[in-house]
Amino acid sequence: MSHGFKTVAIVGVGLIGGSFALAIRKAGFKGRIIGVSSPATIRKALELGVIDDSLPLADAASQADLIYLAQPIQQIIATLGSIDAHVRPGTLITDAGSTKAAISKAASVIKRGRFVGGHPMAGKESRGVEGADADLFRDCPYVLTAREPLFEAMIERIGARLVLLSAEEHDRLIALASHLPQMLSTALGSVLTDNPAALQVAGPGAVDMTRLALSSYDIWRDIIATNRESIDAALVACIERLQQVRAQLAEPAMEQAFARGAEAARALRKG
């Protein structure tokens, strides 16, 4: 099966970059996969058969026809600032960063290559290439900020669900669907930390609702820094809703509040 690309460079061979490599291989990609990462990560990625070989960024960029940036957001932005000089004309550069407007802005300097922003809505608790999984993207949304037929075909082959959104719309929606849940989980965890006696009566609900609170701030620092306004707007909307809940605690309207909450919950499970 031809994937249209012959040489893929994965920059940042962690959970996402490593999983993308395994996923395209499983989907029939026969070309070469070059890893660009720290020596320790490259050693593990080679051992695990995730990549074929490794090169410094400039060399990988000059040989690849698809460059997949799977680093933390600020490193993606830094890479975009230097990579264009090394790529062959027409090379496709894409990324897997969790916010898109700041990255798209940084990508405006790409002239020899062409850039399309991406965000696979996939993940799991474990980080690093050790957790890489060929099926990580299966049935998950994968946002692209522009049409790119060859890469869209690749996304479909790895089993992800393509969603086309502008960078700005992505950031607004992801603040509601991903960043707000994170902040609620962190806030709940923090309230429980202040009330440790409550932990002794915590059941499965509290465990579920604090799973995201385990997320590493290393990742969230960049997300927050590059999507502050939308996260704040999502928090304002949710705080307003919680104030409504408070006002309705004794009212029959509470039943409608539960019904509205269940509506999205059910829609998410129909997916």
Place this chain on the structure above:
Amino acid sequence: MSHGFKTVAIVGVGLIGGSFALAIRKAGFKGRIIGVSSPATIRKALELGVIDDSLPLADAASQADLIYLAQPIQQIIATLGSIDAHVRPGTLITDAGSTKAAISKAASVIKRGRFVGGHPMAGKESRGVEGADADLFRDCPYVLTAREPLFEAMIERIGARLVLLSAEEHDRLIALASHLPQMLSTALGSVLTDNPAALQVAGPGAVDMTRLALSSYDIWRDIIATNRESIDAALVACIERLQQVRAQLAEPAMEQAFARGAEAARALRKG
């Protein structure tokens, strides 16, 4: 193995009542288990071997030495108002209601029998006796509002973790550990319902965080009605925390907020 009790009446043979019957049987209880429930439920419970037979409440109460009330909260309160006339002196009456102060108050009329409030922190999505599971209580907290050695031994034999709390302290803590997570999930679901475009970029985090939003309001109506003040206080604490998160979005202090949130999340997983 003697469990100290010879005849157990389960009033309300749903998920919790049915699971309690299966759990004590699995733990070696050799006595009789009488179910008190609607005809349809009794038929299913007999088919599934959850109970040995069925009687009207007054007859079951007069024959049992342990009466386990596993109805919705308001029905438990109603049952407590009428049952005492039927029990033999010294019969232990306990319940599995999700709030304890209102039930304890209603139990003050118990004079022939003796009452101890209980709350097993267990559950699952499915309701009804069809979901009954002998291991439902395993490793879950089980609150009692007073010491009751024979029943404490039973709780330990079914694998639950005994927690002794006054009814008031239970209600305050459970508002933080259980009712607040429910309200956050419902509020998040409701915000997402108002922003349906966000659903297309929702990942596993949003799915987890809206699971509780699927809860039936039929159960929550009574919980809210009998624990309004503590739920409101928990909501106030969490809204305050979310306002802090908003203020810290651009600050280094956000890292501490994440650390505080993760602390309780990790503690819940050590359990």
